[in-house]
Amino acid sequence: MSDKERGRLDSAIDRAVRGMMQIDPRPGLRHRVADRLKAPTRRGSWLMPALATAALCAVALVSIVWLRSSQTQPALVVPQVAVAPPAAPAGRPEIARVEPLAPEPRPVVHGRPGPSGAEAIFGPARGRVAAASITANAPLVDAPDHAEWIPVSIPALAPITIEPIRLQPISIPPLTVSARPERK
């Protein structure tokens, strides 16, 4: 089929594709291939050991960074608030208190300092959290601004007693029809 028969755009597309594709490689491809066949033996003599050394260095560096970061990372603190036993007298708010295992330095509390003698509930990382029930005479600490005392205003719950459900017999009074309603 000639170009005239195929149409102008068809022949233009053919020309464009030919122009893009019918290019010859630069002369000397055979020699360039031969050179590349020789090249890896020269390059490989130092390339592989260098790569292996670099990989070892990278692994060592990552290990050091990981070890250092794991040492300086603070332990997770799981806040626990113990609830007083149900036998405690009702009507008094409970206060949870943290008792540290050992005399450790007080944790840094940002903001206003708390009252002396108060202990942080979320304080030391390895602190032991113990439940504290308040006695009837214990004074209440009302310090909502302080981070170290948190009043837990949950009253002691009385034991729940579930009474059995008693079903009353349904009594239906007898239906008595006295008269038909009148139509208006």
Next chain:
Amino acid sequence: MKFPTNPSVAESTKRVTAAQPAEVSDLELVRLAQAGDTEAFGELVERNRRAVFRAALAAVGSATEADDVAQEAFVTAWRKLSGFRGESQFRTWLLSITWRKAIDRRKSVSKWLKLAATASRDEAGEDMFDIVEQVPSLDRTPDAALESHELQRDIRKLIRTLPRKLRDALLLAGSGEHTYDEIGRMLDAPVGTVKWRVAEARRVLKRKLAAMGYLDV
């Protein structure tokens, strides 16, 4: 620089390749190369260099990169030559290696960086392929030549925007070096699919050209 030679085999190859170069088949050259004859492999490079280069060019779109890919393909073929059993033609096997190398190159990050760099050059109207079409035709008026030049430039830009499957089939078919069967092997598609892709690529191009105002007279 010549291929590293194995003297004993090289001598026999010289006799074969120099005395009867046209009669030695690719398969015979492959057998000699598998025995270590680098001259025979050099002859295979010479015979297939254009097909390999144009296959790479269809994938990567740059003559410089296509030359590099062609070299890599031949080097890989040399290293894998012992695994070639002759179940298919050497040329088909070589083109498959070439296509894989070219696709790897096309996917590489450096390729994209270079494409970004050449994109700005294309915006300025320069194109490595334009050189071929810049030869003035004597039987055309200056206006017609200018219009044709613009049309060619627009078609090339549109070809680059085609979906890869269509573009690859169109360019490989237009290379003048590959049969549909070879293209099908390279693209891992049946011959019928390859032909459909070529036709579809042309349809898409013509539709876009018509939308740009070019009439199909």
